[in-house]
Amino acid sequence: MMDPLLMNVAMIPAVAVLGIILGLIYKGIDRRLAARMQARIGPPLRQPFIDLKKLMMKENIVPKNAVSWVFNFMPVVALASSLMLLMYIPFLQIPAILAGSGDLIVILYVLIFPSLALVVGGFASGSPYATVGAQREMVAMLSYEVPLAITIVSIAWLMSMTGSIGTAFDLAAVSAANIWSLVGPIGAVGLLLLLVVLIFVTTGEMGAIPVDAAEAETEIAGGLLAEYSGRNLALFYLTSAVKMVALGSLIIALFLPMTPVQLGLVQAGNTGMIANVLCFLAKLFVVVFLSSTFIRVAVARFRITQVVKVYWGYTTLAALLGLLLVGVDILLKVS
Amino acid sequence: MLEKKKDADGDTSYSISVGPVHPALKEPVKLNMSIEGEKVTGVDFELSQVHRGVEWMGTRRNPIQIMFLAERICGICNICHIMAFSKAVENAAGIEVPARASYIRTIAAELERIHSHVLWAGVAAHELGFDSVMHYTWKLRENVLDTIEYLTGNRITKAIVTIGGVRRDIHEKQVPRLKETTDYYLKSFDKLGKIFLKDPVVKSRCRDTGILTKKEALVTCAVGPTARASGVRKDIRVDETYAAYPELDMKPMMPDMVTGETRGDVYDRIITRLLEVKQSAEIINDCLNQMPEGKIVYEEKIPKLLAELKGVEGEGTGRLEAPRGEVFHYVKMVGEDSPYAWKVRAPTYNNMLAWVPMLMNEQIADIPIIAASIDPCMSCTNRAVVAGKTSSILTQENLHRLSVEKTRKIREALK
Incomplete structure (x- = not known):
């Protein structure tokens, strides 16, 4: 038997590669579906892999007035931090490698890293468009962090009120407890609201169309990424693919943890394992479809002021309402 | 930078x-x-x-050669330029255009207006980051392009207008196809209106954005839909009517017909253009119903026409309403092969000043x-x-x- 620590170390590259491949496949599906919804044919499913190969072969241009080491370093930080996220979140039936006490808080912090790397990279590239984009990205980050934090705190509070104080911020414990079983009908409505909020926050984290002010192609020519090319751009491309998988897996772990085996639909064992993996892929598809594909073909782009209004106003209100409903549910149960 | x-x-x-x-x-x-x-x-x-030096090239060519050049001044509203140029030359030479040719010119110009406005709607949607609508509107545009090709042989650059008339007639058997197209756009008007005027995000991006007041519109000499959206009742088709327009019942399209108020913002400009798509379809229908029989061109033999134009001395102007606003051509002939002067003013020249306010x-x-x-x-x-x-x-x-x-x-x- 292998040493568990060594085993984990060996798992890290495997998870990273799996995450990247899965992310690129989902990006392909996303693009194809978006195209079909826009009455276009769309690219082949393997297009993200072709793009990646092309970007890797292209020249990596560093602008003359860029701070070159920061400019070149930030894509690496972005990809590394998004891969790090994957180590904390269980996906594809692989339990989280770095799972531990309070890992939900770590996830909250690590989630900021890729966006922050983009912002720093944007400022370092010395282009006016990238500077405007970086300013917008910072504002957007500040806006969607609030509803995100409220959602996570609500779940942790629910956990602690229902008897698992010690493991309230442990993703594995939340996932195992299945939060839907902890609440009554009022709380379920609250949780549903929180799920919607988290899906919309994912849209912001992904920088997909109504809230892509930081990249806004027609306004600031790609914004943050305006000066990036070649290998650096490929790294950012991979970052967004991995982030998509990580955020999707986070939503699945928090809100949709039930597997066919747990539900008793399939016998445990090899068949059960395959069924679980397929079910996970289906859930990930639903989350990606709702948070990215569907919304970006359905609406126009917001201005940055509207992004702030939507996240700080409506989304935060929705999250607070969800928290309130969950709270009412718990208090009714306790009394 | x-x-x-x-x-x-x-x-x-x-x-x-x-x-x-x-x-x-x-x-x-x-x-x-x-x-x-x-x-x-x-x-x-x-x-x-x-800058392509089109006017300079024109003063080194004869009027028939300039026709092809004029049609290529603009890719989208090409027929306006050739029509304005032809009008200027006809004006200078005193050539009268046959009635049927006037109607065919009007139909071609209105088909172009539909295509230009629908194209613009797609571009506007793309600028808003609403690519789904862009693809949808451009799909709508295919119908009119196919019809233009059916009528003239070309999708964009129609090559139908010539000095003194038109080069192709509209035959009886072509009419049903044209009516189909106008029905299609009258029907899709509601759909387009729903997308552009009811969508909450589009509305929030366009309402009260880029306001041009009536006074500013008058000061900057804005023309076409830009001016009309700001409440300036100005349409060359009505004000200084030409071709078959005097025989048609039409009035300038203003945004307050839909909303009851004029704010002069981007939203109003969208309304004006959408209304004009509908208006154009109706104009084409009317033209098809009232079109008289007769000649379609003043002089069929081009060498004969050229010889006649060679002797012309005088000035002529051509003004007309392009999809974007007023197009103005001035031609001065001095009895030589090529005109002494040719001046073109496209509508964007006026409208651009409106960018500042x-x-x-x-x-x-x-x-x-x-x-x-x-x-x-x-x-x-x-x-x-x-x-x-x-x-x-x-x-x-x-x-x-x-x-x-x-x-x-x-x-x-x-x-």
């Missing part, structure tokens, strides 16, 4: 340029903006990135949609090119002084 500047109060402002090459612009123009945060505090623009105090995010809202066409507009650094710039005062001097000289010469 981003430049830091300190103004008199010590506040820092940045300047950012949109263009000459930028994803929001379909043709090159350089917009120089001063910005504070996301707010635009100063607007200036530089033209003449795509529209863009002032708006957000960076709104620059693309506001810039697109006048439906700019750069290569039609560029009439001169400035090479290298200029030593002097003629301001309004200079020009005024020069014209006063010239008038005085003329007066003295007349004495």
Whole structure:
């Protein structure tokens, strides 16, 4: 038997590669579906892999007035931090490698890293468009962090009120407890609201169309990424693919943890394992479809002021309402 | 490039340029903006990135050759230029266009208006980041392009107008296909209206964005849908009517027909253009119903026409309403092969000045949609090119002084 620590170390590259491949496949599906919804044919499913190969072969241009080491370093930080996220979140039936006490808080912090790397990279590239984009990205980050934090705190509070104080911020414990079983009908409505909020926050984290002010192609020519090319751009491309998988897996772990085996639909064992993996892929598809594909073909782009209004106003209100409903549910149960 | 500047109060402002090459612009123009945060505090623009010397080429060709050149001034509203040029030459030579040809010209011009406005709607949606609508509207546009091809043989550059008439007739068996197209656009008008006028995000981006008041529209001499959306009742088809328009019942399309008020914002400009798509379809229907029989061209034999034009001495003007506004052509003939002078003024030349009041105090995010809202066409507009650094710039005062001097000289010469 292998040493568990060594085993984990060996798992890290495997998870990273799996995450990247899965992310690129989902990006392909996303693009194809978006195209079909826009009455276009769309690219082949393997297009993200072709793009990646092309970007890797292209020249990596560093602008003359860029701070070159920061400019070149930030894509690496972005990809590394998004891969790090994957180590904390269980996906594809692989339990989280770095799972531990309070890992939900770590996830909250690590989630900021890729966006922050983009912002720093944007400022370092010395282009006016990238500077405007970086300013917008910072504002957007500040806006969607609030509803995100409220959602996570609500779940942790629910956990602690229902008897698992010690493991309230442990993703594995939340996932195992299945939060839907902890609440009554009022709380379920609250949780549903929180799920919607988290899906919309994912849209912001992904920088997909109504809230892509930081990249806004027609306004600031790609914004943050305006000066990036070649290998650096490929790294950012991979970052967004991995982030998509990580955020999707986070939503699945928090809100949709039930597997066919747990539900008793399939016998445990090899068949059960395959069924679980397929079910996970289906859930990930639903989350990606709702948070990215569907919304970006359905609406126009917001201005940055509207992004702030939507996240700080409506989304935060929705999250607070969800928290309130969950709270009412718990208090009714306790009394 | 981003430049830091300190103004008199010590506040820092940045300047950012949109263009000459930028994803929001379909043709090159350089917009120089001063910005504070996301707010635009100063607007200036530089033209003449795509000067082609069309007028210069024209004065070295005979009128028949210029027709082909005129049709290529603009890719989208090509028929307006050839029609305006033909009108100017007909005006100078005293040629009368047969009634049937006038109707066919009107039908072709209105088909072009439908295609231009639907194309514009797609571009506007793209500027708003609403690509689904762009693809949808461009799919709608295919129908009119196919019909234009069916009528004229070409999808875009129609080559149907000639000096003294048109080159192809509309036959009886072609009429049902045309009626199908007009029905299609009358039907899809509601759909387009639902997408552009009811969608909450589009509305929030366009309502009260890029306002051009009626006064500013008059001061900047805005034309076409841009002026009408600001409440200026101005349409060459009605004001200085031509072709078959005098025989049709039509009035300028104003945004208050739908909303009951005129704000002069991007939203109003969308309404005006959508209304005009419907109006164009109705005009085509009317034309098909009332079209008289008869000749379609003043002189079929081109050498004979050329010989006649060669003897013409005089000036002529052609004014008409293109999809974007007023097109104006001036031709001076001095009895030679080629005209002595040919002057073209495209509608964007007027409408561009309206950018300044529209863009002032708006957000960076709104620059693309506001810039697109006048439906700019750069290569039609560029009439001169400035090479290298200029030593002097003629301001309004200079020009005024020069014209006063010239008038005085003329007066003295007349004495």
